[in-house]
Every structure is written in structure tokens, then in C-alpha cells.
Amino acid sequence: MVRAQVLICGGTGCTSSGSPKIRAEFETQIKNFDLESEVKLVQTGCFGLCSLGPVVIVYPDGTFYSRVTVEDVPEIVEEHLLKGRPVERLVYNDAAETADENVETALSETRFYKAQKRVALRNCGVIDPENIEEYIAMDGYAALGKALTEMTPEDVIKCVSDSGLRGRGGGGFPTGRKWALCAPNKAPQKYVVCNADEGDPGAFMDRSVLEGDPHAIIEAMAIAGYAIGATKGFVYVRAEYPIAVKRLAIAIGQAREYGLLGDDIFGSGFSFDLQIRLGAGAFVCGEETALMTSIEGNRGEPRPRPPYPAVKGLFGCPTVENNVETFANIPQIILNGAEWFASMGTEKSKGTKVFALGGKINNTGLVEIPMGTTLRQIIEDIGGGIPNGKKFKAAQTGGPSGGCIPESLIDTPVDYDNLTAIGCMMGSGGLIIMDEDSCMVDMAKFFLDFTVDESCGKCTPCRVGMKRLMEMLEKITSGNGTLEDLDRIEELCYYIKENSLCGLGQTAPNPVLATLKFFREEYVSHVVDKKCPAGVCKDLLTYTIDKDKCIGCGLCARNCPVNAITRTDYIAPGHKKESLEIHADKCIKCGACMSNCKFKAISKK
Amino acid sequence: MKSLAELQKIKARMQDRVVLREGSGDIRVVVGMATCGIAAGARPVLNEFVKDVSEEGLSDKVTVSQTGCIGICQYEPVVEIFEADKEKVTYVKMTAEKAKEVVEKHLKGGSVVEQYTIGAYQS
Numbered sequence: 173m174v175r176a177q178v179l180i181c182g183g184t185g186c187t188s189s190g191s192p193k194i195r196a197e198f199e200t201q202i203k204n205f206d207l208e209s210e211v212k213l214v215q216t217g218c219f220g221l222c223s224l225g226p227v228v229i230v231y232p233d234g235t236f237y238s239r240v241t242v243e244d245v246p247e248i249v250e251e252h253l254l255k256g257r258p259v260e261r262l263v264y265n266d267a268a269e270t271a272d273e274n275v276e277t278a279l280s281e282t283r284f285y286k287a288q289k290r291v292a293l294r295n296c297g298v299i300d301p302e303n304i305e306e307y308i309a310m311d312g313y314a315a316l317g318k319a320l321t322e323m324t325p326e327d328v329i330k331c332v333s334d335s336g337l338r339g340r341g342g343g344g345f346p347t348g349r350k351w352a353l354c355a356p357n358k359a360p361q362k363y364v365v366c367n368a369d370e371g372d373p374g375a376f377m378d379r380s381v382l383e384g385d386p387h388a389i390i391e392a393m394a395i396a397g398y399a400i401g402a403t404k405g406f407v408y409v410r411a412e413y414p415i416a417v418k419r420l421a422i423a424i425g426q427a428r429e430y431g432l433l434g435d436d437i438f439g440s441g442f443s444f445d446l447q448i449r450l451g452a453g454a455f456v457c458g459e460e461t462a463l464m465t466s467i468e469g470n471r472g473e474p475r476p477r478p479p480y481p482a483v484k485g486l487f488g489c490p491t492v493e494n495n496v497e498t499f500a501n502i503p504q505i506i507l508n509g510a511e512w513f514a515s516m517g518t519e520k521s522k523g524t525k526v527f528a529l530g531g532k533i534n535n536t537g538l539v540e541i542p543m544g545t546t547l548r549q550i551i552e553d554i555g556g557g558i559p560n561g562k563k564f565k566a567a568q569t570g571g572p573s574g575g576c577i578p579e580s581l582i583d584t585p586v587d588y589d590n591l592t593a594i595g596c597m598m599g600s601g602g603l604i605i606m607d608e609d610s611c612m613v614d615m616a617k618f619f620l621d622f623t624v625d626e627s628c629g630k631c632t633p634c635r636v637g638m639k640r641l642m643e644m645l646e647k648i649t650s651g652n653g654t655l656e657d658l659d660r661i662e663e664l665c666y667y668i669k670e671n672s673l674c675g676l677g678q679t680a681p682n683p684v685l686a687t688l689k690f691f692r693e694e695y696v697s698h699v700v701d702k703k704c705p706a707g708v709c710k711d712l713l714t715y716t717i718d719k720d721k722c723i724g725c726g727l728c729a730r731n732c733p734v735n736a737i738t739r740t741d742y743i744a745p746g747h748k749k750e751s752l753e754i755h756a757d758k759c760i761k762c763g764a765c766m767s768n769c770k771f772k773a774i775s776k777k
Numbered sequence: 778m779k780s781l782a783e784l785q786k787i788k789a790r791m792q793d794r795v796v797l798r799e800g801s802g803d804i805r806v807v808v809g810m811a812t813c814g815i816a817a818g819a820r821p822v823l824n825e826f827v828k829d830v831s832e833e834g835l836s837d838k839v840t841v842s843q844t845g846c847i848g849i850c851q852y853e854p855v856v857e858i859f860e861a862d863k864e865k866v867t868y869v870k871m872t873a874e875k876a877k878e879v880v881e882k883h884l885k886g887g888s889v890v891e892q893y894t895i896g897a898y899q900s
């Protein structure tokens with residue numbers, strides 16, 4: 173009989189920090205201690221606390237081990253699984269709760285999880301994603317059964333509409349309305365498409381859902397098919413997500429085997445089947461019309477709307493396309509009812525949202541919070557604050573299409589409309605935290621560099637406009653910008669937004685506009701003072717040695733890759749050797765001298 | 778899958794396996810599994826609890842878990858049963874047979890098996 177279960181995270185984050193080796197070691201050790209019949213190993217999807225990976229949880233007590241190494245495994249097996257004593261040195265302890273003497277062993281009690289509300293991620297890190305029966309045990313496919321046997325397609329659409337669910341891919345279009353627009357269109361063939369082409373740098377919400385709970389997506393797509401009268405579906409997922417693709421393929425195979433995909437599901441006469449299409453990693457293919465063009469086998473370029481996909485989508489047929497996280501909410505809405513879902517969140521943004529928390533934050537990972545949670549709660553409570561006692565500067569949301577939230581707006585409740593009102597955007601859920609060491613001009617340049625690369629080139633405002641915008645930003649960060657450039661940048665941004673064909677170009681200038689709005693003084697410092705206040709833009713930096721702090725050890729000169737540091741003839745009072753100096757004409761501003769100086773005698777300005 | 782009943786059957790069969798992870802049992806059975814407990818024979822006791830709780834269909838309200846030494850080594854194997862709003866019950870010098878009886882009478886029937894409790898031994 174199984175009395176304990178060891179859950180090992182098999183998400184991409186933990187896989188790259190070594191969880192497969194840990195799993196193998198657990199298998200060996202459990203055999204060693206003859207516990208095979210008592211302890212079961214389960215590989216799950218992402219738990220969310222990726223920065224602490226590899227993550228291992230032992231049930232029934234729910235003990236949460238973080239940063240487990242292969243060497244730790246024998247100790248965990250012998251001490252915890254055999255003798256029942258959790259290995260406290262490996263148990264995750266909230267940094268914020270160090271005053272508390274008791275180590276918090278249960279995952280659900282940590283600050284990271286307490287403020288979260290898991291709907292889309294409810295099975296991630298809980299079930300084995302490669303086992304359909306574990307999903308069924310967690311009420312899996314019960315929503316599909318309910319929809320097919322007790323509800324009409326109109327009931328399903330009404331339920332989704334009443335729940336207030338809006339598209340989680342970024343646009344925020346009401347999901348129920350999207351389905352209702354497609355349902356009445358008569359056609360011999362209709363399609364359901366799942367957009368799993370998650371492309372924002374730093375975002376991995378959809379990947380984690382597919383890796384941790386692939387059956388939820390299959391179930392939701394079948395429900396959508398029933399609602400709009402479609403019998404075929406496609407999941408468009410990027411080939412860079414090998415674990416997600418593998419688990420989804422296994423899940424589809426199992427669903428077919430159990431008759432949950434195929435003909436006459438639940439004896440209702442409804443038939444539905446799914447196929448996977450791999451994307452080659454072009455950002456523009458996340459745009460819905462470009463995605464459909466790509467599924468059709470053509471080069472991924474957007475097409476003008478209207479006609480909207482609900483009327484003429486994939487292969488010219490009426491199509492509903494939703495994002496992974498949107499679909500992940502559907503089975504729960506059908507099972508628990510529209511009112512249950514609508515009770516969470518704010519007036520116009522219902523339910524929860526998953527964010528991929530990254531950047532300068534202690535708990536990097538995946539969080540799901542009710543809409544309306546403030547940014548401060550996300551950063552300070554769930555995220556565990558900013559490392560090294562640095563000061564919060566801004567949060568970037570929505571990736572290359574989004575904007576940024578400055579410190580003055582940190583108490584804004586996060587939902588679609590509030591973020592749009594401050595010139596930002598919810599986006600798909602990437603949330604990058606920046607501290608005082610981040611340069612906002614450099615950040616805008618980073619995202620612009622990405623969109624310049626990813627522009628498909630079909631329309632001129634995006635293809636040429638973005639390139640010119642990038643050149644102007646480079647002019648500013650190299651210290652050659654003028655104040656007129658700032659006005660020209662702004663003008664060009666609006667021009668690109670208004671005239672681009674698809675969402676990529678229409679939103680690509682957002683990072684520039686948002687930083688110009690909230691951090692204009694930083695742009696002005698670059699232009700007028702020729703300084704980068706955060707000390708990031710290399711061309712505007714000079715490294716100097718404080719000759720009175722320098723003891724003359726010469727470590728900096730030995731580490732300088734271009735021999736730009738030489739000895740002077742000045743000896744500081746109290747020291748024996750001559751101090752050193754940096755020659756600006758030779759210096760490449762690599763920072764090696766500064767990081768090697770043990771006396772903090774070198775500064776950059 | 779031709780009917781909801783079929784789905785329900787799989788769910789019922791798998792329930793035991795995932796319920797462990799929810800840890801939502803109203804009753805917690807904790808078996809002392811330190812060196813002293815293991816030496817005194819706690820392992821068969823723990824396994825008996827796990828087996829019986831599952832067989833009797835009590836998995837959704839009873840969580841069986843293990844703990845370290847609680848300091849009364851001479852009374853091992855020690856089993857403690859925690860229930861919301863009730864006083865903790867401590868069973869001492871347990872065996873697999875006694876465990877079976879405790880599941881039957883205490884966990885299922887709701888009445889404490891007085892003669893195995895620490896009070897009975899100390900008086």
C-alpha cells in the first residue's frame with residue numbers, strides 16, 4: 173500500500189536544473205531502502221517556484237523541498253521516507269518569515285502560495301500529466317460529460333458568457349462573445365484552434381499549463397467544439413517547447429484511447445478530434461490570423477480583418493481561436509458555474525490571471541492571482557520582494573507589446589481596464605520586475621530589438637518604422653541624441669501604432685511610449701547630460717579610480733583585458749604603493765576592474 | 778467513453794491515489810517513525826493503517842502520516858490521532874492487529890479504544 177508520495181517537478185525550469193537525475197536517484201534509493209511498495213514517485217508539471225528548483229514535495233504532509241541535489245536524495249529517503257523526519261535544512265523557508273522559529277514545511281502555508289488562487293494551474297504540480305486517470309480523479313472530463321449530456325450548445329455559450337471570462341492571451345476579448353459570434357455561422361466544417369504560440373520573452377504560463385495539465389486543454393477544446401458546432405481542432409504550439417509537445421501528444425493519445433476524443437463521445441452523438449501543429453518560433457505567429465495562415469501551411473503572415481475568424485478563419489471556415497490559459501479555465505467554469513467564476517476578480521475582469529514573474533525578484537516563477545490584486549501584493553507578498561535590498565523601479569507587463577508600471581502606480585489593482593487606463597496592457601502574463609539598476613531606455617531598446625527581429629515584413633509601418641525607431645534609440649543611448657529626437661520618436665510611435673496591419677506592429681511601440689511617459693527624465697539625462705542614471709548604457713559611462721581609496725595593489729590592472737589601467741606617481745596617505753588610473757580612451761567599460769577591486773575604490777558614472 | 782457512469786468509475790478507483798496530495802482529511806493519524814519507533818515495530822503498524830483506511834473507504838477524511846520521535850520511546854510504537862475540535866488521542870505499544878482494531882472502532886465507529894491509550898498504560 174502506498175503511504176507516501178514523492179512529487180518531483182518535471183516542468184522545463186526544474187528539468188533544466190536537474191530534476192530527471194533526482195528522479196532517477198529517488199528510484200534507486202527507494203529500492204535500496206526497500207520502500208517500493210510504500211512510496212510512489214510521481215512526475216508532475218510546474219509548481220511555480222522555478223527559482224527554487226528542482227522542487228520535490230512529499231505527501232501526505234506536503235513537505236516542500238527546494239534546490240534539491242542528487243546528493244541530498246539518500247538523506248531525504250532515509251530520514252523522511254523511512255524514519256519520518258523531514259530534512260529541515262532542505263525545507264523551503266520563507267525569507268520573510270525568518271522571525272518565526274518553526275520552519276514552514278507545508279507548501280500551501282508559504283507566503284508564495286497563500287495569496288494565490290489556482291484555477292488554471294489547479295492541477296499543475298499536483299497530478300501526473302502523463303496519466304489520464306489522475307486527471308479524471310481530479311474531476312477531469314466531468315465538465316465535458318456535463319456539457320454533452322445535460323447542456324445544449326446555447327447553454328454552454330451562455331455559461332461562458334455569464335462567467336465574464338476574457339481572452340487571456342492579452343487582448344481581453346470576451347470568450348463567450350467570441351463563441352457566440354461563431355456558433356450561428358452555417359458551414360460544412362468549423363474549427364477550434366488553441367493558440368499555444370507563447371512568444372513574449374520571459375513568459376511561460378501556457379507552457380506550464382500544457383506541461384502540467386494537458387488534458388484540461390483537450391477537454392476545453394472539445395467543449396468549445398460542442399458549443400460552436402466544430403468537429404476538428406488544432407493546437408498550435410511552438411517546437412521550442414519539447415516537453416509540452418510530448419505531454420500533449422501523450423494526452424491526446426490517451427484521450428482517444430478512453431473515447432474522450434473521437435466519435436460519439438459520452439454517447440451523445442458529438443464527435444471531436446484534435447491535431448498538433450508545431451510552430452517554428454516566429455513571434456508573429458502568435459497573432460491569430462498569422463497563426464491560421466501558418467497552420468494552413470503557408471508563411472506565417474497576418475491577414476486583414478474583417479473578415480474575422482469567427483466568419484472566415486482556418487481554411488476559410490468559421491473558427492474559434494483561444495489561448496491556452498483561456499481554455500484552462502473553461503472546464504472549471506462549466507463544472508462550478510458562471511457565478512462561481514464571476515465571484516472572483518473585479519467588475520469587468522473576472523476570475524484569475526497567471527503571471528510569469530521574472531527579473532529582479534526573489535521568487536521567480538509562476539503565480540496565479542485573482543484579478544484586482546495589486547502589484548504591490550504580487551511583488552512584496554508573493555514575489556518575496558526585490559533581492560539585495562534594492563529599490564523597486566518599474567514592472568514591465570505584456571512583453572514587447574506592453575508597457576511599464578512605475579513605482580507611483582504600484583497600488584493599481586491589476587486587471588484589463590486598469591492597466592489599459594494607465595497606458596499599459598495586461599498582455600499574456602509576463603511580469604518583469606526592474607530595480608534601480610535597470611535603465612528604462614535600455615529596456616525599451618531591448619524589446620524594440622526583439623520586435624524589429626520578429627516583424628514579418630509584410631507592412632511598411634512595422635518593417636521600416638520599427639527599424640528607424642530602433643536607430644533613434646541607439647542614437648540616444650550612445651550619447652548623440654537631441655531633444656528633437658524625443659519628439660520624433662513619439663510621433664513615429666503613434667504613426668506605427670495607427671498604420672500597422674496586425675497586433676504586432678500596432679503594439680510594438682508601447683514599451684517606448686510607456687517609458688517616455690513615465691521616465692522621460694531618464695531619456696533627457698541621456699540626451700542633455702549624456703549620462704545613464706542607472707549606469708547601464710556603456711557609451712555614457714566612465715569608470716574612475718578614487719586615488720585616495722586606492723591602495724595600489726594593482727589587481728584591477730591585472731584583470732583589465734585591454735591594459736587601460738596604469739600606475740600613477742601618487743601615493744595615498746597611509747598606503748605604501750602608488751595608486752592607479754584608468755585611461756578613458758582605451759577603456760571598453762567591461763567592469764572587470766570594478767568587480768575585482770576589494771577596496772571599493774572604483775566607481776562608474 | 779460511452780457514459781458518465783464509466784467516468785465516475787475511473788474517478789472512484791483513482792480517488793485514493795490523489796486524495797493523499799490534498800491532505801484535506803478531517804482526521805490525521807500520525808505514526809512515530811523515528812529510530813525508536815521503527816525498532817519497536819512501527820513500520821507494520823503504519824502499513825496496516827494505510828491499508829485499512831483505504832480499504833474501508835476512509836481516505837477522503839483520514840490522512841495517515843508519519844512523524845519523528847515524540848519523546849516517549851519506552852511506549853513505542855506510538856500512534857497519535859488528531860481530529861478537529863477533539864482532544865488528541867495517543868495510542869501506545871501498537872501492533873498491526875491493534876491498528877486494525879483502532880481503524881474499525883475509532884476511525885470508523887468514532888469511539889476511542891481506551892485500553893490501548895497512554896492513559897491506560899500509565900494508570
